[in-house]
Amino acid sequence: MSEVSKTSGDVTVSEFTEDGKLVRKIRSFVRREGRLTKGQEMAMENNWPTMGIDFAQQMLDWKEVYHREAPVVLEIGFGMGASFVEMAKNAPEKDFIGIEVHSPGVGACLMAAGDAELTNLRVMCHDAVEVFDYMIPDGSLDTVQLFFPDPWHKARHHKRRIVQPEFAEMLRKKLKIGGIFHMATDWENYAEHMVEVMNAAPGYRNTATDGDYIARPEDRPLTKFEARGHRLGHGVWDMKYARTE
Ligand SMILES: C[S@@+](CC[C@H](N)C(=O)[O-])C[C@H]1O[C@@H](n2cnc3c(N)ncnc32)[C@H](O)[C@@H]1O
Structure with missing residues (x-):
């Protein structure tokens, strides 16, 4: 059983166990129910059955x-x-699965993937943490990518940041040994938080050879958003951690 309650602008989902105990879940997102454009709607209709x-x-x-x-x-x-x-x-030699809670984003992605006639891409529209828990087999992933996650700027919201010790441990089990967790952010305080959590997480090795961060990998496309940030002199921090055990 679950209910959604609003507290000071935050959405918290309260769930009850069978014996009536309240479990409050902290989520890394607030659902923005934006409308899909006609194109996104069509892409959902046409491409959801295959992708x-x-x-x-x-x-x-x-x-x-x-x-x-x-x-x-x-x-x-x-x-x-x-x-x-x-x-x-x-990278047609690899298979890609993307998980996003924002449905217009999923529609836009299906539109672009359909135009490119991709056969190696699948999408899900759900909370990635739940997808990991229920649907991703242990030791099955080569790479997990987390690019520019919601930074939750205010200190009182830092608990909503998706990178947390429990998250790191859950994700480690899903990676193959040697598999890579690649993170990128343009918010320095979040980059520091990521490094702090990941350096302390058992079973990972930071692949950086000079400090905690790596140079922007060539295979991570430069988005318009990031290119604009570069022009404005904003920094971007990339981190790659490998599963060791
Ligand atoms: C700041 S945006 C960055 C989007 C994209 N990676 C980029 O670089 O442009 C963060 C995205 O993560 C999604 N998100 C946050 N928590 C999520 C979760 N638990 N599961 C799936 N998507 C999530 C949000 O809906 C949002 O679209």
Whole structure:
């Protein structure tokens, strides 16, 4: 059973266990119910049957999903999907799954993926944390990407940041040994938080050889948003951690 309650502008979802105990879940997002454009709606209709995966409390089988065996790259919160689609286009030898809660973003991504006639891309419209829990088999992912996650600027909201010790541990189990967790952010305080959490997380190695951050990898497409940031002199921090055990 669950209910949504509003407290000082935040959305908190309260759930009750069978014996009536209240469990309050902190989520990394607030659902913005934006409307889909006509194009996004059409893309949902046309492309969801081949590229969309519905949430279910059942583990996915990648071979069944992509009809082949290839390295799987999972992206959390792809926004409108521009860089996600670009990456899938540039790496046809890999399979991509993107998870985003914002439905217009999912529609936009399906539109671009349909135009590019991609066969190695799938999307889900759901909370990635729940998808990990219920649907991603242990030790099955080559890469997890988290690009420009909501920074939750205010200190009292930092608990909403998706990168937390429990999240790092859950994600570690889903990566193959040697698999990579790649994060990027343009908010320095969040970059520091990511490093603090990930350096303390057991079973990971920071792949950076000079300090905590790596140079922007060539395979991460430069989005309009990031290019604008560069022009304005904003920094971007990339981090890659490998699962060691
Ligand atoms: C700041 S945007 C960045 C989007 C994109 N990665 C980019 O670089 O343009 C963060 C995105 O993460 C999504 N998001 C946040 N928490 C999420 C979660 N738990 N599961 C899925 N998507 C999530 C939000 O809806 C939002 O679109």
